[in-house]
Amino acid sequence: MSERKPAGRPVRVALLGCGTVGTEVVRLLHEQADDLTARVGAPVELVGVAVRRPNKHREVPAELLTTDAAGLIDSDVDVVVEVIGGIEPARTLLLAALRAGKSVVTANKALLAEHGGELFEAADASGADLYFEAAVAGAIPLLRPLRESLAGDRITRVMGIVNGTTNFILSAMDGTGASYAETLEEATQLGYAEADPTADVDGFDAAAKAAILASLAFHTRVTAADVHREGIASVTAADVAAARELGRAVKLLAICEREVDETGGEAVSVRVHPAMIPRSHPLAGVNGAFNAVFVEAEAAGQLMFYGQGAGGAPTASAVLGDLVAVARNRVVGGRGPRESAYADLSVRPMGQTPTRYHVSLDVADRSGVLAQVAAVFAEHDVSIAVVRQQGRGEDASLVVVTHSAQDSALQSTVDKIAGLPVVREVVSVMRVEGEES
Ligand SMILES: NC(=O)c1ccc[n+]([C@@H]2O[C@H](COP(=O)([O-])OP(=O)(O)OC[C@H]3O[C@@H](n4cnc5c(N)ncnc54)[C@H](O)[C@@H]3O)[C@@H](O)[C@H]2O)c1
Ligand SMILES: N[C@@H](CCO)C(=O)O
C-alpha cells in the first residue's frame, strides 16, 4: 500500500452564510475532513462562518461564528465560500476577497449573471480563482465541463431545464390537467415553491442561469438583462392539453444558441420561455424538480447532463467540488480557468431570433376559413409545417405548427389571426423546440 504524503499547510476557509446550502457545506467539510485532506494535499480548515444570527446555528462550533463577514474575509483566510445569495452585500464582500487574492467559491447565480464581469476582472487582477459550479443546475457538473472539458470544442447550443420549481409545476399540470394557479398552490404547500415564487415562476432564476451558460458556452459576456425572459404564469391547462394532443410536453426552457447570419456573421440568442417539445426528446422525460441540460457541440455531438438542481446537500456537493479544486490550486500553485470572453459576440434581440410556433384556434367551421388563416401566415412570410382541423358542430378546432421564422413575424401573425372574425378563440400559442425546423 502506498503511503500518503504528509499534508502541507492547511487551506483556511471562510464560509459566508449558513442557510440551506451553508449548513450542508459545514456538515460535509466536517464529515469528509480526512478524505478532503488526502485529495487536496493539505487539510481544509473551516476558520470562520459569517451569519446574521449566531444564536440560530447550533450545528456550527460557537467559536467559528461571527456577524462580521468583512472582518472574516480580511483575516488570515485563503478561500471564501459565499452562500448568502442576492447582490449586496455578497458583491462587495466577494470583490474585497478577490482583490485581496483570496479564491472564491460561490453558488450565487443572481450575482454572477449581473456582475460576473466585475468579479472576473478582480480575480484576474490578483490571480485568484473564481468557481461557481453550484450556481447553475445545483449538483449537476455542468459549468466545469463547459469551461474545461469542452474548451477545445465549438458549442452551438445549450438547451435545458434549469429551474426545479417550475419543472415541478409543469410536470404536475401535465399529470393532472389542473390549472397553473391550483398547481402552484399545491407546490407551495408541499414546499417545492417558495412563499414568494416570483424568481422561479417569472423566469428570473432561469434567466440568470441562461446568462451564465451562454457566457461560458460562447466565450462572450452575457448578463441577465440580455436574456429574453417569459415565465410560466400564463401557461394554461389548454396549452398543456394542446401539447399532449400532438405528442408534446410543455417545459420552461433556457436556450442559448449560436446564430450565423446570411453574411456569415455570428451572434448569440439567449432566452427563457415555455415551449412544447416532443415527448421523445430527452428533456421531455425530466419530471418533478429535476434539472437537465442538453449541450450540442460540433465535435462532441449531443451531450446530456441530468440530476438534482437544488437542495442543500446536492448544492453543497458542487460547492465542495469547487472548494477542492481551488484548494488544490493553492497547494500546488497555479490557478483554474480565467474568464473567457474573447469572442465578444452580440446578443440578438428576441424578435430577430428564428423560432417556431404552435397555434391552436377555435374557428367557424365553414368554407374558406382555413384559406383565410393560411393567408395571414403567408402575408408574414411564415411557412406552415402542419395543419390539423377537426370539426365539432358549428365550430372547428384548427391547429397550425409553423416552420422556423423570425419571432417578430410569428408574433404579428398571431396578433392578426386573433382579430379575424372567423376566429372565435385563440386557444393556445406556444413556441416549439427540439425538433427539425
Ligand atoms: N437552496 C438551493 O437549493 C440552491 C441551489 C443552487 C444555488 N443556491 C444558491 O445558494 C445561495 C444560498 O442559498 P440558500 O438556499 O442556502 O439560502 P438561505 O436563505 O437558506 O441561506 C442564506 C443565509 O445567508 C444568511 N445571510 C444573509 N445575509 C447575510 C450576511 N450579510 N452575512 C452572513 N449571512 C447572511 C441568511 O441569514 C441565511 O441563513 C444562493 O445564492 C442560492 O441562489 C441555492
Ligand atoms: N429555486 C431554484 C433553486 C436552484 O437554483 C429552483 O427551483 O431550481
Ligand code: NA
Ligand atoms: Na452545477
